[in-house]
Ligand SMILES: Nc1ncnc2c1ncn2[C@@H]1O[C@H](COP(=O)(O)OP(=O)(O)OP(=O)(O)O)[C@@H](O)[C@H]1O
């Protein structure tokens with residue numbers, strides 16, 4: 001469970017101040033599927049990065065399972081980022097000189113890759129339908145395929161939490177639906193908590209949570225968003 005308490009983030013650039021988040025309070029229950037919507041510049045990525053401990057808040061707190069991320073030791077923070085969270089970004093962030101298997105294994109390279117781990121990377125790539133693309137490099141893959149490599153990479157560590165920042169932003173709608181299909185499956189099969197920034201509300205289904213940001217604040221109240229139910 002993630003608890004976000006009166007979170008603010010101000011970016012400073014020379015003389016100018018940008019108040020990217022202006023007091024956001026909400027909770028994201030364990031095992032939920034949450035969408036973050038909002039116009040460009042409303043603070044969506046900033047909020048996601050703070051949840052992933054990729055950045056520090058200006059004030060307020062993000063607590064995960066009762067631990068304030070800003071108060072973790074450098075080591076615990078690193079462990080959280082590396083072990084607990086799977087990140088999926090809009091631009092895939094793949095390394096062009098590595099094939100699909102290599103790109104899945106990248107986060108683990110500093111510690112060394114065991115044959116077991118390589119095998120698991122291959123299994124994950126098969127799971128996302130890329131069993132016949134294992135030795136392809138990013139420029140030999142379609143956008144959707146590259147994003148699926150990035151998803152396999154995020155899943156290698158069995159993360160409790162997946163944070164996805166416009167994972168379908170660069171994809172056509174068919175491939176986008178495919179990518180959401182994988183995120184959804186992960187959520188259903190492994191009860192992974194998924195938080196996804198998106199511009200597209202077509203992928204929202206029954207029981208999902210929706211947070212709407214505008215000018216760094218939540219539009220739909222402080223209670224933690226609304227659950228959408230089709231009726
Ligand atoms: N490192 C930074 N330095 C200065 N300003 C920043 C920085 N990062 C973000 N901002 C500003 O903070 C505001 C919120 O940015 P953020 O990236 O969170 O928006 P967003 O909702 O993700 O937008 P988009 O949909 O375009 O990705 C924007 O006005 C942006 O220009």
Ligand SMILES: [Mg+2]
Pocket residue numbers: 044045046165
């Ligand atoms: Mg963004």
